[in-house]
Amino acid sequence: MxxxxxxxxxxxxxxxxxxxxxxxxxxxxxxxxxxxxxxxxxxxxxxxxxxxxxxxxxxxxxxxxxxxxxxxxxxxxxxxxxxxxxxxxxxxxxxxxxxxxxxxxxxxxxxxxxxxxxxxxxxxxxxxxxxxxxxxxxxxxxxxxxxxxxxxxxxxxxxxxxxxxxxxxxxxxxxxxxxxxxxxxxxxxxxxxxxxxESEVGMMGQLRFAFAPRVLAVLGVGVLLFAGSSAAQTYLVPFMEGVAGISGPWIGVCLMGFGIAAAVGSFGGGRFADAGAPRALILGAIFVAASLIAMVFWGANPVVAVIALLGLGMCGAGVTSPWQHRVEHLAGPGAILAAALPASAGNLGDAIGAFSGGQAIDIGGIPAALVTAVILATVSIAAAIASRSLRPAVSSQTAVSRQPEPAMDH
CATH class of the missing domain: 1.20.1250.20 (MFS general substrate transporter like domains)
Structure with a gap:
């Protein structure tokens, strides 16, 4: 060991x-x-x-x-x-x-x-x-x-x-x-x-704890948040060309910047998870929604559009570690199985977002996709706040679930 x-x-x-x-x-x-x-x-x-x-x-x-x-x-x-x-x-x-x-x-x-x-x-x-x-x-x-x-x-x-x-x-x-x-x-x-x-329970116990309602509730928060991000991210290039007026090599530069911002946010998200995962999940959802709102109302301004893109990349990736931390903590003895669930739920959210954004584009173009993204992200804020008080049923011997989340988030 x-x-x-x-x-x-x-x-x-x-x-x-x-x-x-x-x-x-x-x-x-x-x-x-x-x-x-x-x-x-x-x-x-x-x-x-x-x-x-x-x-x-x-x-x-x-x-x-x-x-x-x-x-x-x-x-x-x-x-x-x-x-x-x-x-x-x-x-x-x-x-x-x-x-x-x-x-x-x-x-x-x-x-x-x-x-x-x-x-x-x-x-x-x-x-x-x-x-x-x-x-x-x-x-x-x-x-x-x-x-x-x-x-x-x-x-x-x-x-x-x-x-x-x-x-x-x-x-x-x-x-x-x-x-x-x-x-x-x-x-x-x-x-x-x-x-x-290491686990206090057998395989069926892993299932019971990993898919407990409290865990599914927080997984649902991530699905909504990832769906909101994906509804916009999937169509970033059409947004830059058709709304922000960004074209040519600058599109590649912006996409590279988006990726770098996501990498920075992903590393930084771990510190916020350690400081308090429930609060970090709420703040991440708020900042993702704020970035999307900026794209809806001020996306025609290239400077605002780029800042919003960077914010979306950084905050969307930054929330991943707090979400993972929260899911494993709530799963308690089922943390081994629960460790695989955020990646699964995140892919579901991405698929829902890409599909929803595409349907919205057919109705009202890129602006409609962005509005759809805002709605999904806003609902995720409410869901994150509602899930803040959830606690694991029992303590666990697993790495994450044995660590109580900071009192400032209770």
Whole structure:
């Protein structure tokens, strides 16, 4: 069992290295997701299929995370986190080799379902591992390091993927993903310590506590908030071109800025989670809604539009760690399974937001999508406030749930 409370220089260095390896794993997985989004047109042209057919790769990955991640986490709840984490990385690495070796679209879509499930399993195992090696008052920051791998990949994964695709072809780009994933797997093999699956309850107990009404209520807050963000984020380029009057290379600059802001917010969110997750969740929802409102009323001003975009990226990503912290805390003894649920619920929220925004655009254009985003985010504020008083039924021996949330948020 790793030494949770070590504060010596060597102990802190060892902890930092382990967290760095876990960050590397989520970063590589996030880059693989962004790779597809950045090369949809290249893949469609090479495979001679419609763009929508290649888009199924994105949907398959999201579906795998949303359903397969929690399912695999449940089935492996009694196992140590280290072998689970290594197995998830190995599956991810092996299946991403298929497109590099010439697999067709149908095979790759099926593989992306399993890749998504492995990704969801890795996220849960990595977060449990990260929170087990730090003092309890730093669990939010440990979560943030793992989660931030995805945020950072959002800033660099898509542009890097596009450059690789243009330079060497999309299949070779997946070869680069496999190489990076293999490095992450080797690092994890030599660095990540054994972490027993400590729990007061068995597998059915995990289900009961992880899906308790109080946990589902907070998961619902995140679904609403992610849906609101996604209803706007999915259509950022049309917003910049059609509303803010931003065009040409400045669109790429703004998207890069959005990704960097998200990465900064993701790392910073861990500190707010440690200071008080319920309050951080409420404030995050308020600032996301404020950014969206600015886009609705003053988005025609390019300066305001850029500031709002940066705020949306930073606050939308910054709320992820407090949300994760809150869910695991409320799950109590079911925290091992609950660790997989925010990623699942977040993907559901993204899908709802993208669909709702698209329907709104058909009715009233980009402004209608932004209004839809504001409504969803505003409802999430009310839901976050209503959920603030929720408490776990019992104390837990898991890393997060044993730590009471600060009294200032009670």
């Amino acid at each position: 790793p030494d949770r409370g070590s504060r010596s220089g060597a102990g802190r260095s060892r902890t930092a290295i382990i967290l760095g390896v876990l960050f590397t794993g989520t970063f590589v997985m996030g880059c693989a997701e962004m790779l597809v989004a950045g090369m949809l047109d290249l893949m469609a042209a090479d495979l001679a299929v419609p763009l929508s057919a290649v888009g199924a790769l994105v949907s398959a990955n999201a579906l795998g995370i949303a359903i397969g991640g929690p399912l695999l986490t449940f089935l492996t709840a009694r196992l140590g986190r280290r072998p689970v984490l290594l197995a998830a990385l190995a599956v991810f690495t092996g299946l991403n080799l298929l497109p590099a070796l010439g697999a067709g679209l149908e095979t790759f879509i099926a593989a992306r379902l399993v890749i998504g499930a492995a990704e969801g399993l890795f996220i849960a195992a990595a977060i449990t591992t990260a929170t087990s090696i730090v003092p309890r008052e730093l669990t939010g920051r440990a979560m943030a390091v793992v989660i931030s791998g995805f945020a950072v990949s959002g800033a660099v994964g898509m542009p890097l993927g596009r450059m690789l695709g243009d330079a060497v072809g999309w299949r070779v780009s997946f070869g680069a993903v496999v190489l990076a994933a293999a490095v992450a797997l080797l690092l994890a093999l030599f660095v990540v310590p054994p972490v027993p699956a």
